[in-house]
Structures are given as C-alpha cells and as structure tokens.
Amino acid sequence: MIWQLLLFVWMSLVIVAGFLYTPLAEKLYEITRIIYFHIPMAWVAVLAFLVSTVFSIRHLATRSWRDDARAAISAELGLLFAVLATASGTIFAKAMWGAFWNWDPRETSIFLLLLIYGAYLTLRTAVEGEDKRARLAAVYNIIAFVTVPFLVFIVPRLYFSLHPDPLLNAQGRLEMHPRMLQVFLASLAGFTALYFWIFDLSWKVARLKRKQEEAS
Amino acid sequence: MNPMIETLGQTAGQRVVADFVVMGVILFIWAGVFFYLFRLDRKVRALLKKDKAGQ
Numbered sequence: 001m002i003w004q005l006l007l008f009v010w011m012s013l014v015i016v017a018g019f020l021y022t023p024l025a026e027k028l029y030e031i032t033r034i035i036y037f038h039i040p041m042a043w044v045a046v047l048a049f050l051v052s053t054v055f056s057i058r059h060l061a062t063r064s065w066r067d068d069a070r071a072a073i074s075a076e077l078g079l080l081f082a083v084l085a086t087a088s089g090t091i092f093a094k095a096m097w098g099a100f101w102n103w104d105p106r107e108t109s110i111f112l113l114l115l116i117y118g119a120y121l122t123l124r125t126a127v128e129g130e131d132k133r134a135r136l137a138a139v140y141n142i143i144a145f146v147t148v149p150f151l152v153f154i155v156p157r158l159y160f161s162l163h164p165d166p167l168l169n170a171q172g173r174l175e176m177h178p179r180m181l182q183v184f185l186a187s188l189a190g191f192t193a194l195y196f197w198i199f200d201l202s203w204k205v206a207r208l209k210r211k212q213e214e215a216s
Numbered sequence: 217m218n219p220m221i222e223t224l225g226q227t228a229g230q231r232v233v234a235d236f237v238v239m240g241v242i243l244f245i246w247a248g249v250f251f252y253l254f255r256l257d258r259k260v261r262a263l264l265k266k267d268k269a270g271q
Contacts, residue, residue, distance in 0.1 A: 004257065008250045012243060019239040030235070037242075201253065204260045211267060 011190045017183045031095045034088055036183055040191035041085040046152055048078030053145040056138035068134035071141055073202040079117045086110050097162055106163040109151040116144050
C-alpha cells in the first residue's frame with residue numbers, strides 16, 4: 001500500500017516537474033513535455049512484450065496455465081502502452097509536422113507492431129481448447145517478439161525519419177539538459193513501476209477468475 | 217521569441233496559463249487512473265483473503 005502511495009506522489013511530482021522544473025528543448029518548444037510521457041510509454045510497451053515472451057518461453061517448457069495467463073496479461077498491457085505511445089506520438093506529429101499521421105518510418109513500424117500484437121490477442125480468442133490455444137499463442141508470441149528489435153530500433157534508423165533522435169542519438173550520446181534527463185529518468189522509473197503494479201493486479205484477477213471457473 | 221508562440225499569437229502570460237491548464241488536466245487524469253487502480257487493488261486483496269480463509 002505504501003509503495004503505491006509513493007508511486008502516486010512520485011508520478012505527480014514528475015508531471016509538475018515536467019512543466020515547472022525543466023527547460024524547453026530547442027525547436028520543440030512547449031511540445032517538449034511530451035518526452036516525459038511518450039518515450040516512457042513506448043519503453044514500457046517494449047518491456048511488456050519482452051516479459052510476455054519470457055512467459056511464453058516458460059510456458060512451452062512447463063505447459064502451465066499460469067505462464068500462459070501471465071504472457072497474455074503482459075501482451076495486453078504492452079498493446080495498451082503501445083496504443084498510448086502512438087496516441088501521444090500523433091499529438092507530437094500534429095504540433096511539429098502539421099498532421100496527426102505522416103507514415104513516417106517510426107509511425108509505420110509502431111503501426112505494424114500494433115497489428116502484430118493485435119493478431120496475438122485475436123489468435124487467443126480464435127482457438128478452442130486451452131492447451132492448444134496456449135501452445136499456439138506461445139509460439140506466435142515468441143516469433144512476434146523477434147520483430148520488435150527490428151521495428152523499434154533498426155527500421156526507423158535505416159530510413160530518413162522526421163522523428164527526433166531517441167534518447168541515445170546516432171552518435172551514441174545523451175543530448176539532454178541535465179534537468180530534463182532527471183525528470184525523464186524519474187518518469188521512466190514511474191511508468192515501469194506502474195506497469196508492474198497493473199501486471200500484478202491483472203494476475204491476481206486472473207487467478208481469482210480461474211478459481212471461480214474451477215469451482216463452478 | 218518562440219516562433220510557435222508568434223504563430224499562435226499568444227502572449228507569455230497566456231502561454232503560462234495554458235501550461236497550467238494542461239498540467240492540471242494531466243494531474244487529474246493521473247489521479248483518476250491511480251484511485252481506480254488503488255480501489256481495485258484493495259478489492260482484489262480482500263477477495264484473495266476471503267478465498268484463503270474459505271479454504
């Protein structure tokens with residue numbers, strides 16, 4: 001309970017600091033603030049897909065419904081955060097490039113990622129038989145994650161992109177004002193904790209549902 | 217002078233007010249999400265406790 005209240009205070013401070021403590025980035029003006037929300041959301045999406053894949057691999061080894069359920073929960077959360085990152089990205093695109101959607105390499109790659117993980121969740125609802133569904137979903141999930149490094153880190157760097165350099169630029173340097181970096185890292189930590197909290201909560205709900213199903 | 221502000225025709229004062237409005241909206245959304253999750257967490261904990269006691 002205490003750490004949850006701490007998370008509330010932490011994230012509230014991140015929001016306030018993003019507006020009152022940090023300077024505006026050159027050429028980005030007021031839209032600078034989106035950095036503290038958009039990038040952490042994208043990071044959490046990748047983390048959630050990674051966790052989901054780890055549980056899918058574990059499921060293939062253990063054949064336990066627990067690992068399958070956790071893989072599904074994490075993939076759902078990854079998709080949720082990817083949608084939020086896309087939505088916040090469209091606000092940035094409208095402010096900086098004049099249109100919500102430009103088919104920029106980074107926009108296209110996240111669109112493909114949404115399709116891939118949307119298909120994963122569709123697959124889970126389309127297959128009957130728990131064991132078969134879990135196995136098929138696990139294999140699909142592992143293959144799906146192979147595309148993540150390409151779509152998130154490689155493809156956007158291969159083509160000309162309007163998108164600003166991510167945190168680490170092409171020269172491998174961190175080019176951010178120290179105050180911006182502090183708030184950005186604090187936001188990253190806060191969003192990561194939020195992901196693990198929702199994951200834990202969803203897992204508890206899944207366990208209760210399972211018990212109820214087994215009892216009835 | 218920030219060209220975006222020139223384009224929008226806002227004064228510095230208007231810009232500060234807009235910043236506070238956006239900050240307030242984000243804080244409100246975050247508070248809503250947090251209290252929803254917090255209540256849900258408490259309910260789930262209570263259900264798990266009840267379930268354990270029933271076994």
